[in-house]
Amino acid sequence: MRFSTPVAAFLLLLLAPGAVAAAQNSECAGLPTAGGGRETCNVAIDLVRAYHPLAGLAISGGNPVLGTGGASGRLGSFSITLRANGFALSIPDLTNVGAGGPVPEDRELAAVAPLIEAHAGLFRGTDRGLFAVDLLGALQLVPNEKVSEEIRVDPDAARIGPVSLGTGFGVRVGILPDGAVLPGLSLSVMRRSIPRIGVGEIAAGDEVAADIDLRATTVRLTAGKTLGLLKVAGGVGWSRYTGDAVAQYETGLPGPGTIT
Numbered sequence: 001m002r003f004s005t006p007v008a009a010f011l012l013l014l015l016a017p018g019a020v021a022a023a024q025n026s027e028c029a030g031l032p033t034a035g036g037g038r039e040t041c042n043v044a045i046d047l048v049r050a051y052h053p054l055a056g057l058a059i060s061g062g063n064p065v066l067g068t069g070g071a072s073g074r075l076g077s078f079s080i081t082l083r084a085n086g087f088a089l090s091i092p093d094l095t096n097v098g099a100g101g102p103v104p105e106d107r108e109l110a111a112v113a114p115l116i117e118a119h120a121g122l123f124r125g126t127d128r129g130l131f132a133v134d135l136l137g138a139l140q141l142v143p144n145e146k147v148s149e150e151i152r153v154d155p156d157a158a159r160i161g162p163v164s165l166g167t168g169f170g171v172r173v174g175i176l177p178d179g180a181v182l183p184g185l186s187l188s189v190m191r192r193s194i195p196r197i198g199v200g201e202i203a204a205g206d207e208v209a210a211d212i213d214l215r216a217t218t219v220r221l222t223a224g225k226t227l228g229l230l231k232v233a234g235g236v237g238w239s240r241y242t243g244d245a246v247a248q249y250e251t252g253l254p255g256p257g258t259i260t
Contacts (some may be wrong), residue, residue, distance in 0.1 A: 004242045027259050037251035043097050044208040044247035045259065051199060052212060054089065056241035058113035059140050059166060059192050060216040061085045065119045067231040069224020070184025071174030073132025077121035084114040094199075094206035097250075109151075114141045117168075125174055132174035140166030140194050154211075157195030168192035170218075183225040192216045207250040214243040 028041035066081050093106040116139045125132035142153050142164040157164040170190030178184030193215045200209035217240045224233035248256040 004240065031251075031257075037249050037253075037257050040097050040207050040249035040251070041247075041257060041259070043103055044210060044249040047092070047094075047199060047208055048210045048212055048245045048247055051210070052214065052243065052245070053241060054087070054111075055194065055197060055212060055214045056216045056239060057087060058085050058111065059115070059168070059194050059214070060190070060218045060239050063222050063233055063235065064117060064136050064138070064170065064172065064188050064190055064218075064220060065134070066117075067224065067233055068184065069186060069222050069233050069235075070177050071125075071132040071134045071172045071186045072119070072121045073124040073134065073174055074121040075124065077134075079119050081117045082114065083117065084112050086110065086112045094208055097207040115139065116141065119172065130174065130176075132177075134172040134174075136168070136170040136172055136188060136190055138168030138190070138192060140168070140192065142166065142195055142197075152198040152201070154196035154198070164195045166192065166194035178224060178226055183223045185221075185223050188218075188220045188222065190216075190218050190220075192218070202248050202250060202256045209248045209256075211246045212243055213245075214241055216241050 025042050025045045027045060028038050031038035031041055033039070062083075062085065065079065066083060089109045089111040091106045091109050092103040094103075097103055118137045119134045120137075121132075122135050123131070123133040142157070144153060144155075144159055144162055144164055153164050159165060168190055170188060172186050172188035174184070174186050176182055176185040194213070196211055196213040198209065198211045200206040202209050218237060219239075220235055220237040222233055222235035224231060245260075247259045249259075251257045
């Protein structure tokens with residue numbers, strides 16, 4: 001399966017994960033309703049659709065350079081930031097898909113996604129700071145071992161020591177410098193990706209499972225102001241999440257059903 005999900009960034013922050021419901025998906029329409037896996041097939045696909053944007057939130061939420069609005073643009077200017085995006089994640093009971101309706105919740109998990117982000121000034125722009133340019137980079141840190149009993153990470157992903165790595169790169173263009181009256185204003189574009197993440201495991205007794213990779217393209221318009229020792233920044237943005245997925249489901253027959 002291939003997914004593409006455009007989301008307004010400030011609205012995504014309001015999403016609350018809930019139990020996975022069994023919608024009717026065209027990929028499962030040809031399966032028999034009793035003993036043939038149609039219900040578990042639907043839940044497997046819904047599992048992918050539910051967690052795909054949440055994975056995007058983990059890697060792309062927020063200002064790409066914390067505490068700033070405009071671009072620095074000064075050749076040689078450089079910063080490295082360590083931060084974490086966090087949210088409450090609802091884990092469904094994948095061993096109890098049931099005969100219909102929402103899948104019951106097993107528990108809630110506090111999901112934390114640490115990132116290392118960097119920026120480097122490239123071009124100072126005009127005398128008033130217009131069109132100043134910064135280069136942006138990011139490393140997403142994902143534990144090599146299972147994040148929880150239900151969530152696992154691709155063992156073949158690029159890694160350093162105990163963490164697997166996702167990557168990001170982009171550019172930020174200054175529109176206004178941070179002045180005496182007006183705030184700094186900039187527009188940034190970034191492309192990010194994470195290792196393949198798995199949810200559930202048929203061999204371990206789950207009735208459904210899904211493996212998802214994700215690539216995120218984000219656009220952020222950010223304003224920031226320096227107030228003495230305090231820096232304040234905020235903005236709006238748009239994100240587009242794309243990726244491929246493999247969903248598996250229990251059919252009651254030898255071997256699981258698979259949708260790619």
